[in-house]
Every structure is written in structure tokens, then in C-alpha cells.
Amino acid sequence: MNSQDLMDTARALVADDKGLLAMDESDPTCDKRFAKLGVPQTAEARRSWRELIVTTPGLAEYISGAILFDETIRQKKKDGTLFVKVLVDAGIIPGIKVDSGAKDLAGHPGEKITEGLDRLRERLAEYSAMGARFAKWRAVIALGEADAGVVAYGDEIPSMACIEANAQALARYAALCQEAGIVPVVEPEVLMDGDHSMEHCRAVTERVLLEVFAQLHAQGVSLEGMILKANMVLPGLTCPRQESVDEVADATVRCLLRTVPAAVPGVAFLSGGQSCELASARLNAMNARFKSRLPWAVGFSYSRAIQQPALDFWRGDSSRAPEAQRILLHRARCNLAARRGEYSAAMEKT
Numbered sequence: 001m002n003s004q005d006l007m008d009t010a011r012a013l014v015a016d017d018k019g020l021l022a023m024d025e026s027d028p029t030c031d032k033r034f035a036k037l038g039v040p041q042t043a044e045a046r047r048s049w050r051e052l053i054v055t056t057p058g059l060a061e062y063i064s065g066a067i068l069f070d071e072t073i074r075q076k077k078k079d080g081t082l083f084v085k086v087l088v089d090a091g092i093i094p095g096i097k098v099d100s101g102a103k104d105l106a107g108h109p110g111e112k113i114t115e116g117l118d119r120l121r122e123r124l125a126e127y128s129a130m131g132a133r134f135a136k137w138r139a140v141i142a143l144g145e146a147d148a149g150v151v152a153y154g155d156e157i158p159s160m161a162c163i164e165a166n167a168q169a170l171a172r173y174a175a176l177c178q179e180a181g182i183v184p185v186v187e188p189e190v191l192m193d194g195d196h197s198m199e200h201c202r203a204v205t206e207r208v209l210l211e212v213f214a215q216l217h218a219q220g221v222s223l224e225g226m227i228l229k230a231n232m233v234l235p236g237l238t239c240p241r242q243e244s245v246d247e248v249a250d251a252t253v254r255c256l257l258r259t260v261p262a263a264v265p266g267v268a269f270l271s272g273g274q275s276c277e278l279a280s281a282r283l284n285a286m287n288a289r290f291k292s293r294l295p296w297a298v299g300f301s302y303s304r305a306i307q308q309p310a311l312d313f314w315r316g317d318s319s320r321a322p323e324a325q326r327i328l329l330h331r332a333r334c335n336l337a338a339r340r341g342e343y344s345a346a347m348e349k350t
């Protein structure tokens, strides 16, 4: 492992106020989104959609790295050019999702453990040879219902068993990535589904991040050569009280300052089901209010909050591709502006 190379790649992923574009939906997730829009759920439709994304003119002005899925890293443009080459030629760093998904955690109903460590060393070597320079692994942490009525210690969701198992898997994945010369994007996602309060999300996110960094330390992961992909501290989607943009920015930054070591080059948020506009506005508020005082870059690694409006417009119709690319580029531009604290609702009218 060359730690200088890892550090350089990690810094390049958050440089110049650009961000990551997550286009690593698994086939079933991509198909589910296609089904809602009447797009055929085929490898060719997924290939066309991904070709539209990677060939968007000017994307590299706003996007530093793109996260691919196993199917996508092997796919090509209609003219036979591998997507990886299209990205590299444009100046976008190719990345790869390497976990194999969240499965039920035995003995803990309602909780998940992310799998994918088996043969990971061999798979990373293959992806590295294909051009991937960073990777992603997503752990999901669900929050229990606010009125679930916890009756005994250990009944609550998330359980420590779930947090510890996922944190350890993330750390083992990150160590294997760095051994292979690949920057790990470490993603413990506290889900926003549910009616929990923002304060509950803050407390759980803090606990999760403390455990993740303890496990990263235990596994000898270089903090300088990784990116944290985090959730914002948010009220549950169905919580009656929805805090303001500034309150979310305050709570998120406070939580990160208490948990994320200054050696980490960047925190890139997932959008997690927020609207595109809120994902941009909340990121903007964090940078507008705190950027000069934060030890790490605060950026984005959005999938839905960049792709969804373009996908909704495209609907599998090739004649709509140029306008869909314009819509995609607009979201990327809004989020670069948010990294600079220069995003405003007025941008949505352009």
C-alpha cells in the first residue's frame, strides 16, 4: 500500500468543491426505479441510462468521482468504449461499490448487517485492474419507532450488536481497500425512515460514528486515505416536527465535530430520500455557516438527489436524453454551489 497515493486520491475526491455521483444502484434497486416509470427492467436499459450519465457534457466540472456497480464497471457505450475509460478521459475518478447488500441480522429482528467480505481481497484486485481507485461499502442502521415501548435494556433499535457488527465490517472492508491501493468510502447510514426526532437521529449517529472510528483505528485504517460517507442529522421522514435547514446544519456539524477525526479529508453526505432541493439547501447551510472552521471538506455523494429528476424526465426515451443530461448537470451544479455556500432557491429557476 502506498499511503501517499491513497491520500492524494482521497483529497482529489473532495477537491475544488466537486462531489461524488453515486450511480451504483444494484440491479434490483435500479429496476425498481425503472419499473415506477415504465422503463424496461433489462441490462440494456440500465446500460443506456448509465451511458446517458457518463456522457453528460461538462459533468467533470462538478463531479470528481463516480461510483459504479459491478454490472456497470463492465459495461460500454454503444460505440464499444468502456464506461471507465469515458469517465477517466473526462477527468472523473471511477469508483466501485463492493458490498453485497444488507441482510437480516440473525437474532435481531428489524436490523441489518451488510455482507461482502468473502473474497473481497480478490475482488478488489480485479476492480483495481479495471481502473477503480475508490470503493464504497454501505451499512444501514434503522431506528426503531418512537413509541415502540422499549421494555428492557437491549431491546432498543439500533442494538449495540448491530452497530458493532456493521462498524467492524466497515473497518475490515476499509483495511482491505487500502491494502489494494483503493480509497475506501466508509458509509454507515442511519436511515431517515420513521417518525423519530432529529435529536434521536443525532444521538444514534453519534454513537454509530464513534464505534466506526474505534473499529477503523483497531483495524489500522489510515484516516488520511479514506472518505466518510455520512447521513445528515435529520428528523424522521414522518416525524411531525421538521427542523429548519439551519437547525439541521447545526445539528449535523455538531455531531460530526464530536466524532470525525480531523485527519479525515472529507465527509460526503448521502441524500437518503431527501428532496433534491433540501439536500442542496442543507449542504449549503453547513458550508455557508461553518466551512472556514471545519477540519474536513463537507461535500456530497448523492444518487437520488442528483439522478432522480433526470431519470423522471428520460423515462427510457432516447430522444429525451439531451434534456435529461441538462437536468442531471443542473443538480450537479447546484451541489457544487452548495459546497461553496453559494446555492440559493433562485438557482432552481435557471
Ligand code: 13P
Residues within 6 Å of the ligand: 022, 138, 187, 270, 271, 272, 273, 301, 302, 303, 304, 305
Ligand atoms: P442516495 O443519495 O440516493 O441516498 O444514495 C447515496 C448512496 O450511494 C447510498 O449508498
